[in-house]
Amino acid sequence: MFSGAQISLYPMADEFVRIILGSLSALDPYRERFRIETDDISTLLVGPPEELFPAMRDLHVAASRNGVHCVLHATVSRGCPGEPDDPICTPIQGRTSDTPLAQRITDALKAAQGAEPTGQIVAAQLSLYPLGAGHHMDEIYGCIDFLKQSGVFGKSKNFCTTLRGDAGPVFATLGEAFLRFGSPEGHLALDLTVSANSPTSA
Known part of the structure:
Protein backbone atom coordinates (compact mmCIF):
# COMPACT_ATOMS: atom_id res chain seq x y z
CA MET A 1 0.00 0.00 0.00
CA PHE A 2 1.36 3.41 -1.00
CA SER A 3 1.51 5.65 2.08
CA GLY A 4 3.24 8.92 2.69
CA ALA A 5 3.09 12.55 3.70
CA GLN A 6 4.03 15.95 2.35
CA ILE A 7 5.29 17.98 5.32
CA SER A 8 6.14 21.66 5.68
CA LEU A 9 7.68 23.32 8.75
CA TYR A 10 7.13 26.96 9.69
CA PRO A 11 9.37 28.14 12.57
CA MET A 12 8.43 31.67 13.69
CA ALA A 13 12.03 32.80 14.21
CA ASP A 14 14.70 34.83 12.43
CA GLU A 15 16.82 31.67 12.20
CA PHE A 16 14.13 29.72 10.38
CA VAL A 17 16.52 28.36 7.73
CA ARG A 18 18.89 26.93 10.33
CA ILE A 19 15.99 25.51 12.35
CA ILE A 20 14.37 23.79 9.36
CA LEU A 21 17.59 22.35 7.95
CA GLY A 22 18.87 21.33 11.39
CA SER A 23 15.65 19.55 12.33
CA LEU A 24 15.81 17.32 9.22
CA SER A 25 18.49 15.26 10.97
CA ALA A 26 15.67 13.96 13.21
CA LEU A 27 14.59 11.90 10.18
CA ASP A 28 17.97 10.11 9.94
CA PRO A 29 16.80 7.01 11.92
CA TYR A 30 13.99 6.52 9.37
CA ARG A 31 16.01 6.89 6.16
CA GLU A 32 16.59 3.17 5.62
CA ARG A 33 12.83 2.52 5.66
CA PHE A 34 11.57 5.67 3.95
CA ARG A 35 12.02 7.52 0.72
CA ILE A 36 12.69 11.09 1.87
CA GLU A 37 12.84 14.01 -0.56
CA THR A 38 13.15 17.66 0.46
CA ASP A 39 12.64 20.64 -1.82
CA ASP A 40 11.98 24.36 -1.31
CA ILE A 41 8.34 23.77 -0.29
CA SER A 42 8.08 20.52 1.63
CA THR A 43 9.58 17.20 2.61
CA LEU A 44 8.09 14.01 1.21
CA LEU A 45 8.03 10.87 3.34
CA VAL A 46 7.03 7.60 1.65
CA GLY A 47 7.14 4.36 3.58
CA PRO A 48 5.50 2.19 6.26
CA PRO A 49 2.22 3.79 7.46
CA GLU A 50 2.94 2.84 11.10
CA GLU A 51 6.10 4.98 11.12
CA LEU A 52 4.83 8.15 9.45
CA PHE A 53 3.60 9.80 12.63
CA PRO A 54 6.63 8.90 14.79
CA ALA A 55 8.81 10.47 12.06
CA MET A 56 6.67 13.62 11.97
CA ARG A 57 6.71 13.79 15.77
CA ASP A 58 10.50 13.66 15.89
CA LEU A 59 10.83 16.28 13.14
CA HIS A 60 8.41 18.70 14.81
CA VAL A 61 9.86 18.27 18.30
CA ALA A 62 13.38 18.89 16.91
CA ALA A 63 12.22 22.09 15.22
CA SER A 64 10.35 23.29 18.34
CA ARG A 65 13.15 22.85 20.85
CA ASN A 66 14.31 25.84 22.89
CA GLY A 67 10.83 27.32 22.90
CA VAL A 68 10.63 28.16 19.19
CA HIS A 69 7.07 28.69 17.98
CA CYS A 70 6.85 26.18 15.14
CA VAL A 71 3.98 24.92 13.00
CA LEU A 72 4.01 21.68 11.03
CA HIS A 73 1.51 21.19 8.25
CA ALA A 74 1.09 17.81 6.55
CA THR A 75 -1.09 16.11 4.00
CA VAL A 76 -0.97 12.40 4.77
CA SER A 77 -2.29 9.71 2.43
CA ARG A 78 -2.54 5.94 2.18
CA GLY A 79 -3.88 3.71 -0.58
CA CYS A 80 -3.88 6.40 -3.27
CA PRO A 81 -4.98 4.73 -6.52
CA GLY A 82 -3.01 7.28 -8.54
CA GLU A 83 0.33 6.12 -7.10
CA PRO A 84 2.15 2.88 -7.86
CA ASP A 85 2.98 0.76 -4.84
CA ASP A 86 6.66 0.81 -4.02
CA PRO A 87 8.64 -1.95 -2.27
CA ILE A 88 9.23 0.52 0.57
CA CYS A 89 5.45 0.76 1.15
CA THR A 90 3.78 -1.92 3.25
CA PRO A 91 0.19 -2.87 4.18
CA ILE A 92 -1.19 -1.82 7.55
CA GLN A 93 -0.40 -4.55 10.04
CA GLY A 94 -3.33 -6.41 11.63
CA ARG A 95 -6.10 -4.64 9.69
CA THR A 96 -8.87 -6.43 7.83
CA SER A 97 -11.99 -4.99 6.23
CA ASP A 98 -14.30 -7.00 8.50
CA THR A 99 -13.03 -5.56 11.82
CA PRO A 100 -16.08 -3.84 13.43
CA LEU A 101 -15.84 -0.10 14.08
CA ALA A 102 -16.29 -0.50 17.86
CA GLN A 103 -13.39 -2.96 17.96
CA ARG A 104 -11.19 -0.57 15.99
CA ILE A 105 -11.95 2.23 18.47
CA THR A 106 -10.97 -0.07 21.36
CA ASP A 107 -7.81 -1.18 19.57
CA ALA A 108 -6.86 2.42 18.78
CA LEU A 109 -7.29 3.52 22.41
CA LYS A 110 -5.20 0.59 23.61
CA ALA A 111 -2.43 1.25 21.08
CA ALA A 112 -2.22 4.99 21.87
CA GLN A 113 -2.08 4.45 25.65
CA GLY A 114 1.32 4.67 27.24
CA ALA A 115 2.91 6.71 24.45
CA GLU A 116 6.31 7.98 25.56
CA PRO A 117 6.15 11.70 26.50
CA THR A 118 8.57 14.05 24.77
CA GLY A 119 8.34 17.04 27.11
CA GLN A 120 7.00 19.19 24.26
CA ILE A 121 3.40 20.39 24.50
CA VAL A 122 1.57 20.80 21.19
CA ALA A 123 -1.84 21.64 19.80
CA ALA A 124 -3.08 19.89 16.67
CA GLN A 125 -6.06 19.99 14.39
CA LEU A 126 -6.93 17.27 11.94
CA SER A 127 -9.48 16.44 9.30
CA LEU A 128 -9.95 12.85 8.15
CA TYR A 129 -11.15 12.05 4.62
CA PRO A 130 -12.01 8.39 3.85
CA LEU A 131 -12.29 8.49 0.06
CA GLY A 132 -14.51 6.18 -1.94
CA ALA A 133 -16.00 4.53 1.16
CA GLY A 134 -19.72 3.82 1.09
CA HIS A 135 -20.14 4.64 4.78
CA HIS A 136 -17.54 7.38 5.10
CA MET A 137 -19.47 9.33 7.75
CA ASP A 138 -19.57 6.24 9.99
CA GLU A 139 -15.78 6.11 9.76
CA ILE A 140 -15.43 9.83 10.50
CA TYR A 141 -17.81 9.69 13.48
CA GLY A 142 -16.02 6.58 14.75
CA CYS A 143 -12.70 8.40 14.55
CA ILE A 144 -14.13 11.40 16.41
CA ASP A 145 -15.46 9.05 19.10
CA PHE A 146 -11.95 7.63 19.47
CA LEU A 147 -10.41 11.12 19.65
CA LYS A 148 -12.85 12.19 22.37
CA GLN A 149 -11.74 9.24 24.52
CA SER A 150 -8.04 9.58 23.75
CA GLY A 151 -7.02 11.76 26.69
CA VAL A 152 -5.68 14.50 24.38
CA PHE A 153 -9.00 15.69 22.92
CA GLY A 154 -9.33 19.46 22.72
CA LYS A 155 -12.60 20.27 21.01
CA SER A 156 -14.59 19.72 17.84
CA LYS A 157 -14.64 22.60 15.38
CA ASN A 158 -16.16 23.13 11.97
CA PHE A 159 -14.37 20.81 9.55
CA CYS A 160 -11.77 19.57 12.05
CA THR A 161 -11.02 18.23 15.54
CA THR A 162 -8.37 19.67 17.87
CA LEU A 163 -6.01 17.79 20.19
CA ARG A 164 -3.78 19.17 22.97
CA GLY A 165 -1.06 17.61 25.09
CA ASP A 166 2.43 16.21 24.99
CA ALA A 167 3.67 15.51 21.46
CA GLY A 168 4.18 11.83 22.30
CA PRO A 169 0.52 10.99 23.07
CA VAL A 170 -0.79 13.49 20.50
CA PHE A 171 1.16 12.03 17.58
CA ALA A 172 0.37 8.49 18.77
CA THR A 173 -3.33 9.39 18.70
CA LEU A 174 -2.99 10.97 15.26
CA GLY A 175 -1.27 7.83 14.02
CA GLU A 176 -4.08 5.61 15.26
CA ALA A 177 -6.66 7.86 13.61
CA GLU A 185 -7.78 -1.31 1.21
CA GLY A 186 -9.19 2.12 0.30
CA HIS A 187 -7.78 5.60 -0.15
CA LEU A 188 -7.67 7.82 2.94
CA ALA A 189 -6.29 11.33 3.35
CA LEU A 190 -5.65 13.30 6.53
CA ASP A 191 -5.02 17.04 6.74
CA LEU A 192 -2.96 18.01 9.77
CA THR A 193 -1.64 21.15 11.44
CA VAL A 194 0.42 20.97 14.64
CA SER A 195 1.65 23.99 16.62
CA ALA A 196 4.19 24.16 19.45
CA ASN A 197 5.10 27.08 21.74
CA SER A 198 2.44 29.42 20.37
CA PRO A 199 2.36 32.73 22.28
CA THR A 200 -1.43 32.76 21.90
CA SER A 201 -2.13 29.19 23.05
CA ALA A 202 -5.27 28.83 25.14
Whole structure:
Protein backbone atom coordinates (compact mmCIF):
# COMPACT_ATOMS: atom_id res chain seq x y z
CA MET A 1 0.00 0.00 0.00
CA PHE A 2 1.36 3.41 -1.00
CA SER A 3 1.51 5.65 2.08
CA GLY A 4 3.24 8.92 2.69
CA ALA A 5 3.09 12.55 3.70
CA GLN A 6 4.03 15.95 2.35
CA ILE A 7 5.29 17.98 5.32
CA SER A 8 6.14 21.66 5.68
CA LEU A 9 7.68 23.32 8.75
CA TYR A 10 7.13 26.96 9.69
CA PRO A 11 9.37 28.14 12.57
CA MET A 12 8.43 31.67 13.69
CA ALA A 13 12.03 32.80 14.21
CA ASP A 14 14.70 34.83 12.43
CA GLU A 15 16.82 31.67 12.20
CA PHE A 16 14.13 29.72 10.38
CA VAL A 17 16.52 28.36 7.73
CA ARG A 18 18.89 26.93 10.33
CA ILE A 19 15.99 25.51 12.35
CA ILE A 20 14.37 23.79 9.36
CA LEU A 21 17.59 22.35 7.95
CA GLY A 22 18.87 21.33 11.39
CA SER A 23 15.65 19.55 12.33
CA LEU A 24 15.81 17.32 9.22
CA SER A 25 18.49 15.26 10.97
CA ALA A 26 15.67 13.96 13.21
CA LEU A 27 14.59 11.90 10.18
CA ASP A 28 17.97 10.11 9.94
CA PRO A 29 16.80 7.01 11.92
CA TYR A 30 13.99 6.52 9.37
CA ARG A 31 16.01 6.89 6.16
CA GLU A 32 16.59 3.17 5.62
CA ARG A 33 12.83 2.52 5.66
CA PHE A 34 11.57 5.67 3.95
CA ARG A 35 12.02 7.52 0.72
CA ILE A 36 12.69 11.09 1.87
CA GLU A 37 12.84 14.01 -0.56
CA THR A 38 13.15 17.66 0.46
CA ASP A 39 12.64 20.64 -1.82
CA ASP A 40 11.98 24.36 -1.31
CA ILE A 41 8.34 23.77 -0.29
CA SER A 42 8.08 20.52 1.63
CA THR A 43 9.58 17.20 2.61
CA LEU A 44 8.09 14.01 1.21
CA LEU A 45 8.03 10.87 3.34
CA VAL A 46 7.03 7.60 1.65
CA GLY A 47 7.14 4.36 3.58
CA PRO A 48 5.50 2.19 6.26
CA PRO A 49 2.22 3.79 7.46
CA GLU A 50 2.94 2.84 11.10
CA GLU A 51 6.10 4.98 11.12
CA LEU A 52 4.83 8.15 9.45
CA PHE A 53 3.60 9.80 12.63
CA PRO A 54 6.63 8.90 14.79
CA ALA A 55 8.81 10.47 12.06
CA MET A 56 6.67 13.62 11.97
CA ARG A 57 6.71 13.79 15.77
CA ASP A 58 10.50 13.66 15.89
CA LEU A 59 10.83 16.28 13.14
CA HIS A 60 8.41 18.70 14.81
CA VAL A 61 9.86 18.27 18.30
CA ALA A 62 13.38 18.89 16.91
CA ALA A 63 12.22 22.09 15.22
CA SER A 64 10.35 23.29 18.34
CA ARG A 65 13.15 22.85 20.85
CA ASN A 66 14.31 25.84 22.89
CA GLY A 67 10.83 27.32 22.90
CA VAL A 68 10.63 28.16 19.19
CA HIS A 69 7.07 28.69 17.98
CA CYS A 70 6.85 26.18 15.14
CA VAL A 71 3.98 24.92 13.00
CA LEU A 72 4.01 21.68 11.03
CA HIS A 73 1.51 21.19 8.25
CA ALA A 74 1.09 17.81 6.55
CA THR A 75 -1.09 16.11 4.00
CA VAL A 76 -0.97 12.40 4.77
CA SER A 77 -2.29 9.71 2.43
CA ARG A 78 -2.54 5.94 2.18
CA GLY A 79 -3.88 3.71 -0.58
CA CYS A 80 -3.88 6.40 -3.27
CA PRO A 81 -4.98 4.73 -6.52
CA GLY A 82 -3.01 7.28 -8.54
CA GLU A 83 0.33 6.12 -7.10
CA PRO A 84 2.15 2.88 -7.86
CA ASP A 85 2.98 0.76 -4.84
CA ASP A 86 6.66 0.81 -4.02
CA PRO A 87 8.64 -1.95 -2.27
CA ILE A 88 9.23 0.52 0.57
CA CYS A 89 5.45 0.76 1.15
CA THR A 90 3.78 -1.92 3.25
CA PRO A 91 0.19 -2.87 4.18
CA ILE A 92 -1.19 -1.82 7.55
CA GLN A 93 -0.40 -4.55 10.04
CA GLY A 94 -3.33 -6.41 11.63
CA ARG A 95 -6.10 -4.64 9.69
CA THR A 96 -8.87 -6.43 7.83
CA SER A 97 -11.99 -4.99 6.23
CA ASP A 98 -14.30 -7.00 8.50
CA THR A 99 -13.03 -5.56 11.82
CA PRO A 100 -16.08 -3.84 13.43
CA LEU A 101 -15.84 -0.10 14.08
CA ALA A 102 -16.29 -0.50 17.86
CA GLN A 103 -13.39 -2.96 17.96
CA ARG A 104 -11.19 -0.57 15.99
CA ILE A 105 -11.95 2.23 18.47
CA THR A 106 -10.97 -0.07 21.36
CA ASP A 107 -7.81 -1.18 19.57
CA ALA A 108 -6.86 2.42 18.78
CA LEU A 109 -7.29 3.52 22.41
CA LYS A 110 -5.20 0.59 23.61
CA ALA A 111 -2.43 1.25 21.08
CA ALA A 112 -2.22 4.99 21.87
CA GLN A 113 -2.08 4.45 25.65
CA GLY A 114 1.32 4.67 27.24
CA ALA A 115 2.91 6.71 24.45
CA GLU A 116 6.31 7.98 25.56
CA PRO A 117 6.15 11.70 26.50
CA THR A 118 8.57 14.05 24.77
CA GLY A 119 8.34 17.04 27.11
CA GLN A 120 7.00 19.19 24.26
CA ILE A 121 3.40 20.39 24.50
CA VAL A 122 1.57 20.80 21.19
CA ALA A 123 -1.84 21.64 19.80
CA ALA A 124 -3.08 19.89 16.67
CA GLN A 125 -6.06 19.99 14.39
CA LEU A 126 -6.93 17.27 11.94
CA SER A 127 -9.48 16.44 9.30
CA LEU A 128 -9.95 12.85 8.15
CA TYR A 129 -11.15 12.05 4.62
CA PRO A 130 -12.01 8.39 3.85
CA LEU A 131 -12.29 8.49 0.06
CA GLY A 132 -14.51 6.18 -1.94
CA ALA A 133 -16.00 4.53 1.16
CA GLY A 134 -19.72 3.82 1.09
CA HIS A 135 -20.14 4.64 4.78
CA HIS A 136 -17.54 7.38 5.10
CA MET A 137 -19.47 9.33 7.75
CA ASP A 138 -19.57 6.24 9.99
CA GLU A 139 -15.78 6.11 9.76
CA ILE A 140 -15.43 9.83 10.50
CA TYR A 141 -17.81 9.69 13.48
CA GLY A 142 -16.02 6.58 14.75
CA CYS A 143 -12.70 8.40 14.55
CA ILE A 144 -14.13 11.40 16.41
CA ASP A 145 -15.46 9.05 19.10
CA PHE A 146 -11.95 7.63 19.47
CA LEU A 147 -10.41 11.12 19.65
CA LYS A 148 -12.85 12.19 22.37
CA GLN A 149 -11.74 9.24 24.52
CA SER A 150 -8.04 9.58 23.75
CA GLY A 151 -7.02 11.76 26.69
CA VAL A 152 -5.68 14.50 24.38
CA PHE A 153 -9.00 15.69 22.92
CA GLY A 154 -9.33 19.46 22.72
CA LYS A 155 -12.60 20.27 21.01
CA SER A 156 -14.59 19.72 17.84
CA LYS A 157 -14.64 22.60 15.38
CA ASN A 158 -16.16 23.13 11.97
CA PHE A 159 -14.37 20.81 9.55
CA CYS A 160 -11.77 19.57 12.05
CA THR A 161 -11.02 18.23 15.54
CA THR A 162 -8.37 19.67 17.87
CA LEU A 163 -6.01 17.79 20.19
CA ARG A 164 -3.78 19.17 22.97
CA GLY A 165 -1.06 17.61 25.09
CA ASP A 166 2.43 16.21 24.99
CA ALA A 167 3.67 15.51 21.46
CA GLY A 168 4.18 11.83 22.30
CA PRO A 169 0.52 10.99 23.07
CA VAL A 170 -0.79 13.49 20.50
CA PHE A 171 1.16 12.03 17.58
CA ALA A 172 0.37 8.49 18.77
CA THR A 173 -3.33 9.39 18.70
CA LEU A 174 -2.99 10.97 15.26
CA GLY A 175 -1.27 7.83 14.02
CA GLU A 176 -4.08 5.61 15.26
CA ALA A 177 -6.66 7.86 13.61
CA PHE A 178 -4.78 7.39 10.34
CA LEU A 179 -4.32 3.63 10.69
CA ARG A 180 -7.65 2.45 12.12
CA PHE A 181 -10.35 4.34 10.24
CA GLY A 182 -11.45 4.13 6.63
CA SER A 183 -11.22 0.97 4.55
CA PRO A 184 -7.83 -0.75 4.98
CA GLU A 185 -7.78 -1.31 1.21
CA GLY A 186 -9.19 2.12 0.30
CA HIS A 187 -7.78 5.60 -0.15
CA LEU A 188 -7.67 7.82 2.94
CA ALA A 189 -6.29 11.33 3.35
CA LEU A 190 -5.65 13.30 6.53
CA ASP A 191 -5.02 17.04 6.74
CA LEU A 192 -2.96 18.01 9.77
CA THR A 193 -1.64 21.15 11.44
CA VAL A 194 0.42 20.97 14.64
CA SER A 195 1.65 23.99 16.62
CA ALA A 196 4.19 24.16 19.45
CA ASN A 197 5.10 27.08 21.74
CA SER A 198 2.44 29.42 20.37
CA PRO A 199 2.36 32.73 22.28
CA THR A 200 -1.43 32.76 21.90
CA SER A 201 -2.13 29.19 23.05
CA ALA A 202 -5.27 28.83 25.14
